[in-house]
Amino acid sequence: MLLNGYEDVNGAYNAFLSHYRQKFEPDTDELYRPKDPMGALNAIISFTNNYPRDLKDNELLYTEISGSVPIDYHRSLYFRMDSILRSRQTGKIFSWDHKSTKKFSRQWENDFALSWQSGIYTHCLYSMFPINEVIGIEFCGTSFEFLLRNSKLRTAGYHASFKRVPAWKRKDQMQVWLWNVLDILDRREMELDRLSHCKESDKVMMAFPMRPTSCSKYWGCIFHDFCCSWPNPLQHCFEPPIGFKIEFWNPTEIKTTSKIDLEWKGEL
Secondary structure, eight states, X not given: OTTTOTTOHHHHHHHHHHHHTTTOOGGGHHHHTTSSHHXXXXXXXXXXHHOTXXXXXXXXXXXXXXXXXXXXXXXXXXXXXXEEEEEXXXXXXXXXXXXXXXXXXXXXXXXXXXXXXXXXXHHHHHHHSOGGGEEEEEEEEEXXXXXXXXXXXXOSEEEEEEXXXXXXXXXXXXXXXXXXXXXXXXXXXXXXXXXXTOOTTOSSOOSSOOOGGGTTSTTOOTTHHHHHHOSOGGGTOSSOOTTOOOOOOOGGGSOOXXXXXXXXXXXX
């Protein structure tokens, strides 16, 4: 819609449907209501009515950008961003990233301020443009809802609501993000080194310690049963279990309109 205009509702819906139907057949629509094609169409129409000045107030610079951005002298992160725009009023550069949810909440809003994603995208913007021109990332939320019967305020059927949550980060705040990212990668490399010394004969796999209080998050970890059953998974996991597959996500291999590999300048 950023490329073709907010008036092209049919084009936006058909583009969505062509991707959606690759994985979800029509007989699944009722299972995923309100996040189904009719819910999407209602959301697109509501979105265009809710934000009529988006393309008048802002200049579109890029959409669907992918690439790599360094975080120190020998390591890089790979990213994929929805958009980069410039405010016509202030001249500031920012990115809109779109999220969907069934219900807005305080927790949903607060997560963005310190999220890895907001830091990565801001780091990309700071690497592409002068820092004094960058304002940061704004997350654009769309909430989907379906009412079975009329209420005092709304009719039965599909409803969509919207909220934009800024997650601006100053340069000094980005130093915190960078330290956290480097710490995570350092610990990952340390655990991989520990794993290389683990053996099948060990009673316990002494690498990648569990995070027990996170096992039930996001509908539960798919490896929960393995952790409950096997003190040392190396004694059992010689190939992926039935129903599992090995898959690597590389955003640079996904179709994008712009690909950018940024260079390390020695400071953030």
